[in-house]
Amino acid sequence: MALSNPFYTPEVQGAYELHSLGEFRLEEGGVIPDLQLAVATHGTLNAAKDNAICIPTWFSGTQQTWELVYIGPGRALDPEKYFIVVVNQIGNGLSTAPHNADGPNSAIAMSKFPKVRIGDDVRAQEQLLREKFGIERLHAVVGGSMGAQQVWEWAVRFPEKVARAAPIAGTARNTPHDFLFTQTLLDVITDDPGWNGGEYASNADVARGLERHADLWAVMGLSTEFWKTEFWRNVELPDVTWDDEIEFKDRFIRAVFSAMDPNSLLVQGWKWQRGDVSRHTGGDLAAALGRVTAKTFVMPIDEDMFFPVRDARAEQELTPNSELRVLHSIAGHFGLFGFEQTYLKEVDDHLTELLTSPV
Amino acid sequence: MALSNPFYTPEVQGAYELHSLGEFRLEEGGVIPDLQLAVATHGTLNAAKDNAICIPTWFSGTQQTWELVYIGPGRALDPEKYFIVVVNQIGNGLSTAPHNADGPNSAIAMSKFPKVRIGDDVRAQEQLLREKFGIERLHAVVGGSMGAQQVWEWAVRFPEKVARAAPIAGTARNTPHDFLFTQTLLDVITDDPGWNGGEYASNADVARGLERHADLWAVMGLSTEFWKTEFWRNVELPDVTWDDEIEFKDRFIRAVFSAMDPNSLLVQGWKWQRGDVSRHTGGDLAAALGRVTAKTFVMPIDEDMFFPVRDARAEQELTPNSELRVLHSIAGHFGLFGFEQTYLKEVDDHLTELLTSPV
Numbered sequence: 001m002a003l004s005n006p007f008y009t010p011e012v013q014g015a016y017e018l019h020s021l022g023e024f025r026l027e028e029g030g031v032i033p034d035l036q037l038a039v040a041t042h043g044t045l046n047a048a049k050d051n052a053i054c055i056p057t058w059f060s061g062t063q064q065t066w067e068l069v070y071i072g073p074g075r076a077l078d079p080e081k082y083f084i085v086v087v088n089q090i091g092n093g094l095s096t097a098p099h100n101a102d103g104p105n106s107a108i109a110m111s112k113f114p115k116v117r118i119g120d121d122v123r124a125q126e127q128l129l130r131e132k133f134g135i136e137r138l139h140a141v142v143g144g145s146m147g148a149q150q151v152w153e154w155a156v157r158f159p160e161k162v163a164r165a166a167p168i169a170g171t172a173r174n175t176p177h178d179f180l181f182t183q184t185l186l187d188v189i190t191d192d193p194g195w196n197g198g199e200y201a202s203n204a205d206v207a208r209g210l211e212r213h214a215d216l217w218a219v220m221g222l223s224t225e226f227w228k229t230e231f232w233r234n235v236e237l238p239d240v241t242w243d244d245e246i247e248f249k250d251r252f253i254r255a256v257f258s259a260m261d262p263n264s265l266l267v268q269g270w271k272w273q274r275g276d277v278s279r280h281t282g283g284d285l286a287a288a289l290g291r292v293t294a295k296t297f298v299m300p301i302d303e304d305m306f307f308p309v310r311d312a313r314a315e316q317e318l319t320p321n322s323e324l325r326v327l328h329s330i331a332g333h334f335g336l337f338g339f340e341q342t343y344l345k346e347v348d349d350h351l352t353e354l355l356t357s358p359v
Numbered sequence: 360m361a362l363s364n365p366f367y368t369p370e371v372q373g374a375y376e377l378h379s380l381g382e383f384r385l386e387e388g389g390v391i392p393d394l395q396l397a398v399a400t401h402g403t404l405n406a407a408k409d410n411a412i413c414i415p416t417w418f419s420g421t422q423q424t425w426e427l428v429y430i431g432p433g434r435a436l437d438p439e440k441y442f443i444v445v446v447n448q449i450g451n452g453l454s455t456a457p458h459n460a461d462g463p464n465s466a467i468a469m470s471k472f473p474k475v476r477i478g479d480d481v482r483a484q485e486q487l488l489r490e491k492f493g494i495e496r497l498h499a500v501v502g503g504s505m506g507a508q509q510v511w512e513w514a515v516r517f518p519e520k521v522a523r524a525a526p527i528a529g530t531a532r533n534t535p536h537d538f539l540f541t542q543t544l545l546d547v548i549t550d551d552p553g554w555n556g557g558e559y560a561s562n563a564d565v566a567r568g569l570e571r572h573a574d575l576w577a578v579m580g581l582s583t584e585f586w587k588t589e590f591w592r593n594v595e596l597p598d599v600t601w602d603d604e605i606e607f608k609d610r611f612i613r614a615v616f617s618a619m620d621p622n623s624l625l626v627q628g629w630k631w632q633r634g635d636v637s638r639h640t641g642g643d644l645a646a647a648l649g650r651v652t653a654k655t656f657v658m659p660i661d662e663d664m665f666f667p668v669r670d671a672r673a674e675q676e677l678t679p680n681s682e683l684r685v686l687h688s689i690a691g692h693f694g695l696f697g698f699e700q701t702y703l704k705e706v707d708d709h710l711t712e713l714l715t716s717p718v
Binding site (some may be wrong): 088141175176177178179180181183184188191195208212215216218219220222223224225227228232245249305306308310312 | 534535536537538539540541542546547550552567571572574575577578579581583584585586587589604610634665667669699
């Protein structure tokens with residue numbers, strides 16, 4: 001029996017279609033009886049089927065942010081030129097996730113949901129694009145944060161299928177610091193007695209844990225300078241205001257995360273912690289990145305506190321045919337949400353150059 | 360009735376003396392009936408009483424780290440030249456704190472402990488130095504982190520009493536980001552049901568909260584590069600080993616913080632959040648720092664994730680007769696513990712220059 005949660009509906013998240021991949025075997029050994037991927041497309045696939053761009057989603061995100069912030073006529077991700085397929089990652093709550101697992105997926109509902117890997121997402125996306133749309137090779141794969149993990153996985157696992165790659169604010173192999181940070185995000189959820197081993201009746205039962213989760217994002221997701229300069233005064237929502245940083249944290253960051261499903265966050269967090277393309281090469285990251293043939297722009301955000309530029313640079317330097325393009329955002333990792341026009345122009349300029357580059 | 364906790368004993372922390380200041384009125388309105396400051400001195404006060412250096416302690420720390428890491432013959436903080444007075448901050452568990460409040464302090468034991476400000480510590484230290492040792496003017500005040508907050512408070516509140524000041528890895532006015540980070544440290548303690556509103560029978564009752572507290576330090580106290588380069592392999596303890604970063608976190612960082620008293624951490628954390636020299640000038644930081652007459656070396660650590668260099672620089676630029684001296688440590692804020700000889704040499708070189716400068 002699926003939990004009712006309005007956050008994971010088209011009314012809140014915008015339109016998407018569900019595509020069933022049927023039974024899907026996971027790298028960790030589990031099985032999703034009927035994997036449903038929530039997909040939103042923009043633009044038209046051309047006759048040659050060579051203008052497709054795949055965008056996987058980030059932790060806790062959905063396809064909606066991409067539509068609102070990055071995709072549009074005249075933008076780099078232009079639906080008048082490209083067929084853009086945004087695929088919600090497995091477990092994110094629009095695609096199959098613990099709280100929406102019903103019908104044939106009832107056996108994996110809630111606490112019984114299996115472990116999912118970044119590689120599972122990318123295999124599912126490849127299957128979807130091939131079976132549903134007949135796409136054999138992507139014009140590009142673009143993604144931020146956990147989406148960047150999936151971009152890297154695409155480029156290493158299916159090099160012949162990826163012409164261009166843009167991992168934004170994310171790494172090919174997750175770092176030890178990131179693992180520890182993510183663990184704190186997960187622990188505050190599972191420490192909440194209301195989580196009840198994953199068998200809660202409503203995400204509201206885990207309200208305290210979700211608030212603590214949000215509070216950690218307030219510390220790590222933005223930047224010291226975001227808070228010091230009171231940049232939050234520029235962040236506007238309809239019908240909500242804040243006069244100080246605590247109010248902003250509570251009414252914006254806590255509000256956003258409190259709407260989410262705890263088990264969904266746990267599935268995604270576990271996956272994030274273990275993103276690692278070197279699983280394909282016995283732990284040899286240089287060998288894994290050496291497989292990449294895509295033209296790749298590696299795009300970290302300068303103020304990112306947990307995917308710092310130097311970690312991105314180290315991976316970029318191991319990647320053939322790649323360039324480092326540093327983005328600037330006072331919002332740190334959450335710069336991904338596009339609070340600044342300057343950031344968006346940078347992203348668009350880099351992506352336009354990448355997407356129009358001959359390969 | 361004081362709680363027994365071996366962490367707060369001379370056997371673990373090294374020798375110190377308790378000095379009573381009697382009844383001590385706090386800036387927030389509370390009263391400590393008999394304030395005991397735990398003090399360790401090194402060297403000899405000269406006849407002119409002008410060779411004294413005061414060192415206040417940092418969050419969760421005691422005088423011991425200063426003795427083991429920074430003070431010694433031939434070092435900048437040389438007991439053969441200076442009379443060095445290390446004063447444990449109020450609430451730290453050696454000085455009067457919630458869990459050791461007995462006898463006349465019984466009325467403020469545990470959950471009844473009053474709010475303490477950085478200004479209270481500095482007033483108490485000034486009183487101690489004057490009444491106990493007859494010291495009217497300090498050769499220098501040196502401190503790290505919350506100790507640096509106290510250094511700044513000394514320099515602004517008692518400018519005529521401070522000839523030289525060295526705030527290391529700490530700010531004069533706490534930043535909004537720091538406030539939020541510290542709040543997460545406190546919340547994981549108070550969220551533990553074993554904390555019981557501050558009325559636990561043993562710090563072991565709050566074991567989970569103390570572990571979570573330690574886990575947050577693992578993320579913010581060190582640096583992304585510390586973890587990535589596996590610098591922890593260089594950190595050695597007798598009779599304990601670790602083969603991976605999780606083991607290091609659990610056996611080192613968790614072990615250290617789990618020995619501590621939860622209420623003591625809460626008192627110190629509340630104080631840290633509100634450190635602000637501009638309380639003396641109606642919120643005008645420039646005016647407050649403009650009062651400083653001490654020769655001041657502002658010494659942030661380059662990899663510090665929550666007292667970043669730019670925050671220190673902004674304050675240094677407002678401080679007359681000051682210089683910015685950036686320290687380098689892959690251990691970030693915990694570089695303060697002196698894991699690297701290169702860091703210690705930098706500190707010693709800067710401090711030697713400061714302490715021998717004419718004023």
